[in-house]
Amino acid sequence: MGSRELPDPATPLLETRGITVRFGGHTAVDEASIAVHRGTVTGLIGPNGAGKTTLFNTVTGLQKPTSGQVLIDGVDVTRKAPYKRAHMGLARTFQRLELFLSLSVRDNLRVAGDIHRSGTRRRYDVEAETDRLLELTGLADVAHQDVSDIPTGRARVVEVARALMTDPRVLLLDEPASGQTEKETDDFAELLVRLASDGLAICLVEHDLPLVMRVCSQIHVLDYGALIASGTPQQVQKDPAVIAAYIGTEAVA
Numbered sequence: 001m002g003s004r005e006l007p008d009p010a011t012p013l014l015e016t017r018g019i020t021v022r023f024g025g026h027t028a029v030d031e032a033s034i035a036v037h038r039g040t041v042t043g044l045i046g047p048n049g050a051g052k053t054t055l056f057n058t059v060t061g062l063q064k065p066t067s068g069q070v071l072i073d074g075v076d077v078t079r080k081a082p083y084k085r086a087h088m089g090l091a092r093t094f095q096r097l098e099l100f101l102s103l104s105v106r107d108n109l110r111v112a113g114d115i116h117r118s119g120t121r122r123r124y125d126v127e128a129e130t131d132r133l134l135e136l137t138g139l140a141d142v143a144h145q146d147v148s149d150i151p152t153g154r155a156r157v158v159e160v161a162r163a164l165m166t167d168p169r170v171l172l173l174d175e176p177a178s179g180q181t182e183k184e185t186d187d188f189a190e191l192l193v194r195l196a197s198d199g200l201a202i203c204l205v206e207h208d209l210p211l212v213m214r215v216c217s218q219i220h221v222l223d224y225g226a227l228i229a230s231g232t233p234q235q236v237q238k239d240p241a242v243i244a245a246y247i248g249t250e251a252v253a
């Protein structure tokens with residue numbers, strides 16, 4: 001082991017400390033502190049415009065915060081470029097699908113694997129990893145179809161599988177169940193639980209509250225940029241501030 005210290009399991013794999021993002025006079029994220037631990041799915045919910053995507057963009061480095069810190073496994077990455085954060089094990093999917101539509105499902109994964117292989121010193125077999133992830137995510141039957149020919153709900157899984165090709169430790173998912181059928185969401189819930197049990201730290205932004213309540217062990221709730229509650233599904237569902245934030249939008253499941 002040499003002198004390398006073992007990671008402290010109590011340190012969140014992802015943490016934001018007092019993140020504020022202002023666009024001109026508008027505060028999109030207001031002093032938000034969240035933690036995502038290894039081996040868990042953590043929800044980040046809130047009504048439309050609450051600041052969820054902006055907080056994700058800050059975590060990945062696409063958006064500079066006005067103040068506050070982002071830490072990956074205890075290391076302050078606030079000033080690091082997005083690609084450096086990716087090398088540290090951060091991966092994400094996008095609310096608007098960002099796939100190569102004219103490539104097959106398999107090639108979408110391969111492209112990500114080729115890019116990852118060029119930046120890693122570890123031994124990495126792109127073909128074997130592609131096969132493993134197509135199987136794990138239930139995409140093997142559509143592997144040779146172009147992404148433009150498969151339903152949106154399954155394309156969302158392709159985005160997750162492609163993100164997994166970078167061998168992440170932290171996975172940020174921005175509305176991954178949007179456009180999925182009930183059956184697809186059921187399968188997706190099982191996949192998320194499986195990935196977390198394999199040690200991944202998953203942060204899930206999702207409007208499908210039954211899915212969030214089913215798979216998350218912790219949930220952070222944003223409203224007008226500020227964190228109004230953090231706790232277990234049972235705790236946040238009963239929280240009067242959360243209920244008030246959702247009145248007029250959708251019921252808290």
Ligand SMILES: Nc1ncnc2c1ncn2[C@@H]1O[C@H](COP(=O)(O)OP(=O)(O)OP(=O)(O)O)[C@@H](O)[C@H]1O
Nearest residue numbers: 023026027028046047048049050051052053054055
């Ligand atoms: N680049 C930007 N410039 C100005 N305002 C922005 C910008 N990006 C986001 N906003 C504003 O910041 C607030 C938070 O937006 P954000 O997209 O982060 O919310 P959200 O919780 O992800 O919403 P949704 O659930 O609808 O995706 C909104 O009021 C939005 O209009």
